[in-house]
Amino acid sequence: MLDLTEPRFPIIFRAPGLQNDASSGASARADERAKVATMPKMKTNKAAAKRFRITGKGRVRRPKAGGNHGMQEKSRKRLRRLRKNDMVHTTMEKHVKRLLPYG
Numbered sequence: 001m002l003d004l005t006e007p008r009f010p011i012i013f014r015a016p017g018l019q020n021d022a023s024s025g026a027s028a029r030a031d032e033r034a035k036v037a038t039m040p041k042m043k044t045n046k047a048a049a050k051r052f053r054i055t056g057k058g059r060v061r062r063p064k065a066g067g068n069h070g071m072q073e074k075s076r077k078r079l080r081r082l083r084k085n086d087m088v089h090t091t092m093e094k095h096v097k098r099l100l101p102y103g
Helices: 022-037 047-051 076-083 090-099
Strands: 060-063 084-089
Touching: 022 090, 047 090
Parallel strands: none
Antiparallel strands: 060 084
């Protein structure tokens, strides 16, 4: 008959870095559990982070389009207007804020 109470092979190998006293082993396991229990961080969409900023009131600010090249053909008044920032429309704010979880 096979005896299942005793292990068939004695445990000879120990994991490197573990000590024999029980107190250090318990604290090491507690540290491991603390690392595992934390939730993962959400990733910021970097393309959106370069284009949008969140204001103090929670609105989303964006630069105006058309201010990168072809300046000679645009009037001075138009270029002055393009320098300023604009706000993202309220219907699109939720979409942008989803891309910037810590913004």
